[in-house]
Amino acid sequence: MSPNVSADVTPSTDRHLAADIAILGGGPAGCSAASWLAQLGLRVAVVEREARLCASLQALQFPQDWVLGHAGQDLAALGQQYARQLQAQAGVQILLERNLQHADWQAGEGWRLQLGDGSCLAARALILATGLRPLRPEPFFPPGRPHLRVLDAMDLTARRETLPPGRILLLGGGDNAAENALFLQARGHQVTLWSRSDWRAQQMLVDRIQAQPSIVQRPRCPMPSALLADAEGVTVRSREHGEERFDHVAALLGYEAEPSAWLLVGDALQRAGITAPSHPFRDEPRFAPLGLFVAGDASGRQHPCVQTALGDGVVAAKAAEAFLRPLKEGQPTLALRRNNRQIIHLQGLRFGANLGVLDFEREGPQPIQVDAEVNLGAQTIVSRDADIGHVLDYRRVRQIIIDECTAEHTDLLEALLGKLCTRLMKLAGVVGVRIKVTKLEIFEDCQVAISAECGQW
Numbered sequence: 001m002s003p004n005v006s007a008d009v010t011p012s013t014d015r016h017l018a019a020d021i022a023i024l025g026g027g028p029a030g031c032s033a034a035s036w037l038a039q040l041g042l043r044v045a046v047v048e049r050e051a052r053l054c055a056s057l058q059a060l061q062f063p064q065d066w067v068l069g070h071a072g073q074d075l076a077a078l079g080q081q082y083a084r085q086l087q088a089q090a091g092v093q094i095l096l097e098r099n100l101q102h103a104d105w106q107a108g109e110g111w112r113l114q115l116g117d118g119s120c121l122a123a124r125a126l127i128l129a130t131g132l133r134p135l136r137p138e139p140f141f142p143p144g145r146p147h148l149r150v151l152d153a154m155d156l157t158a159r160r161e162t163l164p165p166g167r168i169l170l171l172g173g174g175d176n177a178a179e180n181a182l183f184l185q186a187r188g189h190q191v192t193l194w195s196r197s198d199w200r201a202q203q204m205l206v207d208r209i210q211a212q213p214s215i216v217q218r219p220r221c222p223m224p225s226a227l228l229a230d231a232e233g234v235t236v237r238s239r240e241h242g243e244e245r246f247d248h249v250a251a252l253l254g255y256e257a258e259p260s261a262w263l264l265v266g267d268a269l270q271r272a273g274i275t276a277p278s279h280p281f282r283d284e285p286r287f288a289p290l291g292l293f294v295a296g297d298a299s300g301r302q303h304p305c306v307q308t309a310l311g312d313g314v315v316a317a318k319a320a321e322a323f324l325r326p327l328k329e330g331q332p333t334l335a336l337r338r339n340n341r342q343i344i345h346l347q348g349l350r351f352g353a354n355l356g357v358l359d360f361e362r363e364g365p366q367p368i369q370v371d372a373e374v375n376l377g378a379q380t381i382v383s384r385d386a387d388i389g390h391v392l393d394y395r396r397v398r399q400i401i402i403d404e405c406t407a408e409h410t411d412l413l414e415a416l417l418g419k420l421c422t423r424l425m426k427l428a429g430v431v432g433v434r435i436k437v438t439k440l441e442i443f444e445d446c447q448v449a450i451s452a453e454c455g456q457w
C-alpha cells in the first residue's frame with residue numbers, strides 16, 4: 001500500500017475528519033462507490049443528510065422485478081441490505097444526519113467540506129451521489145404553504161397505500177404517472193390522468209391505461225392554471241375543463257438533480273478560479289483531474305434506477321481510484337495524461353452563401369467569413385501518432401460549416417448561427433461551440449458579424 005492511502009479510518013479529531021475520498025449521498029450509488037473504494041484499500045467517508053443509508057428507498061415498498069437476482073423483493077428491503085453491508089465494511093466512515101454547509105477546493109490539497117454539525121471533513125477526492133428530487137412547480141407548490149392534498153412523487157409513493165378511495169388527479173404522462181394511475185384505479189380511486197404532451201410512458205403501461213375506460217385520460221392538454229387546496233379537497237382551474245374538484249392532486253412532472261451539494265461544489269470551484277457549469281454536474285471527465293466525480297441519478301442517467309446507480313458507483317469508484325492511485329516511477333502524472341480542454345479552430349473560412357433579407361442579397365450568394373471554435377473538452381494527450389478515426393477530423397467540421405451555409409437561402413444571420421451551433425453540437429465528443437459569421441461586402445465602409453457561443457466553455 002502506498003504512503004498516500006491507508007485502510008484505517010482515523011478521524012484527526014471529532015471536529016476534523018480526514019479521508020482519501022468523501023462521498024456525498026448515501027443512496028445506492030454512494031454505497032456502491034464506498035464499498036468498492038474501501039475494498040481497494042482507500043479511506044472513505046460517506047456523508048448522508050438522512051438518519052439512515054438508502055433512505056430514498058425506504059418508502060418503495062412495492063415488489064418489483066427489475067433488479068436482476070432479486071425478483072419479487074421490494075426496494076426498501078434491498079436498501080437495508082446495502083446499508084448493512086456497508087456498515088459492516090472496514091475502512092468506511094458513515095456520517096449520518098450531516099448536511100453539506102460549505103465546500104472549498106485547493107490545488108494539491110483537495111476538498112474541505114464543512115458539515116451541518118460543525119465538523120470539517122478533508123478529502124483528496126469527492127464523489128457527488130446526491131440523487132434527484134421531484135420537480136415541484138411553484139404555481140402548484142407555493143413556497144411556505146405545504147398542503148397534504150397536493151402531493152409530489154415522493155409524497156404519493158409514501159401515502160398511496162393508505163389514501164382513502166376518492167377522486168384523484170395525476171398530472172404527468174410518464175411511467176410514474178401511468179403506473180400510479182393503474183395502481184390507484186385498482187384500489188377503487190376515480191383517477192384522472194392529465195398530461196401536457198402525448199403519453200411518454202412505456203407502451204406496455206399506455207396499453208394497460210387505454211384498456212381501462214374508468215381512467216379519465218387527458219393527453220395533450222395544457223396544465224391547469226391553478227390548484228387551490230383546502231381542508232376537504234383541491235379545486236383545479238383550467239381553460240379546457242373549467243373548475244373541477246378532486247380529493248387529491250399529485251404532480252408527477254419529473255425530477256431534477258438535488259441542488260444542495262452541486263451548487264456549493266460549483267461555488268468552491270468558482271472561488272478557485274475554475275469555471276463550473278451553471279447546470280448540475282454531469283459525469284464530466286474535465287473535473288477528474290480535480291478529484292471530482294459524479295455517480296448515480298445525479299449524473300443524469302437516461303434511465304435512473306437502482307441498477308444503474310450501483311453500476312455508476314463502481315465506475316466513479318474506479319475513476320476516483322485512478323486519480324488517487326500513487327504513480328509508478330516514470331509514469332506521467334494525471335495532468336500530463338489529460339489536457340484540460342482541446343479545441344479545433346477554423347479561422348477565416350471564406351465562401352459564398354445565400355443569406356440576408358435585402359433585395360440584392362436574394363439575387364445570389366454573397367461572400368462571408370466563418371470563424372469557429374469547437375470545444376472537445378478534456379482529452380487524453382496524444383503522445384504518438386494515432387488513427388484519424390479516433391479524433392474529430394477538422395476537414396469534417398469545415399465541410400459541415402460550408403454545407404449548412406450553402407444548402408438553402410437563410411434570411412437571418414442569427415438563424416444561420418443557430419443552425420451551425422445545433423449541427424456542430426451534435427458531433428460526437430463536442431461539448432461547446434463558438435461561431436462567428438461575417439458578411440464581408442454588405443457595406444462599403446465596414447463588415448458586419450454576429451457571433452454565438454453554446455455548450456461548455
Ligand SMILES: Cc1cc2nc3c(=O)[nH]c(=O)nc-3n(C[C@H](O)[C@H](O)[C@H](O)COP(=O)(O)OP(=O)(O)OC[C@H]3O[C@@H](n4cnc5c(N)ncnc54)[C@H](O)[C@@H]3O)c2cc1C
Pocket residue numbers: 024025026027028029030047048049050053054055056057060064066067075098099100129130131132153154157258260261295296297298304305306307309
Ligand atoms: C417514486 C419512485 C419510485 C422508484 N421506483 C424504482 C423501481 O421500482 N426500481 C428501481 O430500480 N428504481 C426505482 N426508483 C429510482 C431509484 O430509487 C433511484 O434511481 C436510486 O435510488 C438512485 O440512487 P442514488 O444513490 O443515485 O440516489 P438516491 O437514492 O436519491 O440517494 C441520494 C442520497 O443523497 C442524499 N443527499 C442529497 N443531498 C445531500 C447533501 N447535500 N448532503 C448529504 N446527503 C445528501 C439523499 O438524502 C439521498 O440519501 C424510484 C424512484 C422514485 C422516486
